[in-house]
Amino acid sequence: MKKSIFLFTIILVLASCGSPSAEEQLSSAEAEKEELENLLQTETVKLERNSVKLETLETEISQAETSQNDDNVQLYIDTVDEYTSSLVAELESLNELIQEDSGTENYNNLNDNIDSIIQNIDETISTYETEVSSLELNETLLRRHNSLEVAHADMSGALEQIKTGAANNDTETVQEGIASLNSISEFY
Structure with a gap:
């Protein structure tokens, strides 16, 4: 009987230490997806801001070139x-x-x-x-x-x-x- 209780305990410990359940994996994947979406949104805003700065700079350069004389x-x-x-x-x-x-x-x-x-x-x-x-x-x-x-x-x-x-x-x-x-x- 002690052997069977010991085997049962080992099986329970091994079962609980197994790979994460599908729900846990899905939850983790969704959290990563949300984090990546936030990062993408931040980078998109930075890109738009830099694009506006670049357009302004190009306009100023163009004006400077035309007004050199x-x-x-x-x-x-x-x-x-x-x-x-x-x-x-x-x-x-x-x-x-x-x-x-x-x-x-x-x-x-x-x-x-x-x-x-x-x-x-x-x-x-x-x-x-x-x-x-x-x-x-x-x-x-x-x-x-x-x-x-x-x-x-x-x-x-x-x-x-x-x-x-x-x-x-x-x-x-x-x-x-x-x-x-x-x-x-x-x-x-």
């Missing part, structure tokens, strides 16, 4: 070069003043010179806008111009925040203004 394009490029070099010079001056005053209890250098820097930046922006207003911009250049106009508005706010922080000897406000100024780079 366009005087407006060359004038815009020259205007942006002047604008950029002037803006970079003023921002470097601002950075030097902030560096000079860092670690001190007040912002004497920055307070003495920030109005001049803000005025120079405003003049640079004004000159850019005046020169660009007389140009006929294609779609690509118009998008770039609109992006710069958004940056101009944000830049004015950031400079005023730095000025206010310096006037109040508030390092935190100056740092927030600097961070705001740094975040404008996405528009350039």
